[in-house]
Amino acid sequence: MITLIAASALIFTTVDHHDQPSHDGNHHGHTEASSTVAAEVRTADADGRTAVVSHEALTELGMSAMTMRFSVAETVDFDLFRPGAHLMITVVNTADGFQIADAELSHH
Numbered sequence: 001m002i003t004l005i006a007a008s009a010l011i012f013t014t015v016d017h018h019d020q021p022s023h024d025g026n027h028h029g030h031t032e033a034s035s036t037v038a039a040e041v042r043t044a045d046a047d048g049r050t051a052v053v054s055h056e057a058l059t060e061l062g063m064s065a066m067t068m069r070f071s072v073a074e075t076v077d078f079d080l081f082r083p084g085a086h087l088m089i090t091v092v093n094t095a096d097g098f099q100i101a102d103a104e105l106s107h108h
């Protein structure tokens with residue numbers, strides 16, 4: 001498990017995430033906007049890999065600050081999503097809706 005997390009962290013620091021497989025190959029190659037902001041976890045559903053978070057404004061995605069449900073990418077450590085946790089999340093707008101593509105605990 002620790003090896004897996006370290007490996008995925010390495011991937012995120014060395015390459016862009018634009019090569020993630022999608023359900024719909026037709027949209028491949030389109031450049032996605034993303035926003036990285038502070039967020040606080042409200043509730044999390046590990047089985048469904050979704051979480052309700054309160055996030056700051058996602059400027060690049062044109063969304064103001066709010067509390068909403070996101071899907072969480074398979075590459076993200078879902079253990080981070082505990083109610084009350086303060087995270088930095090990277091959100092992308094996919095064909096399936098807004099998704100958290102990266103997350104880490106914020107230290108402050």
Ligand SMILES: [Cu+2]
Nearest residue numbers: 063064066068
């Ligand atoms: Cu939102």
